[in-house]
Amino acid sequence: MPWECGIDGCGERFGTPEDLVVHQSSDHERRECKVCGVVVPDGYLAIRHAFNEHSRAEYVRAYGASSEEVREREEIKDLVEDEADLQTVVERLGGEAVQS
Template sequence: MTWACGIDDCGETFEDVEDAVVHQTNEHTRRECAVCGVVVPDGYLAIRHAFNEHTRAEYVRAYGADSEEVRQREEIKDEIEAEADLQEVVERLNQAEL
């Protein structure tokens, strides 16, 4: 499976989902969460933050999202989490910070 970066018009593709998440974290602008104000990497990690830290209702209110947009992001989150070795992503991001 090939993974594509869905941020803006990036479209860069990756063989591994871990590469895609690391790319999103390192190569794209971080975003401020409209619910709580914390700054998070864009892409998967922003979606994960939104749905792990906030309710759907908070997300809908803060982002003006409809139910289809919520479902789409939940599907992206679930698909990535089913395939990704998130511990590897964390380790690679920590190494990049050194």
């Protein structure tokens, strides 16, 4: 299954979820969390931060997200976590990225 970057219409495809997360962390701008202000890599790691560190209600209030948008992001998070070796991602990024 190809893994496609969905950040700002990027559309670049990757053979593994690890390659996708590294791409998102390395080739896209970091984003400031609208809930707490921490700056995180965009894409999966931003979703991971939002749902591991904040409640759904905080996320919905800060981002104006619909329940459908929340479910979509939760599905992305679960899919990546089911398929990816996140330790490999951390090692490839120099140990800096998978902080939430």
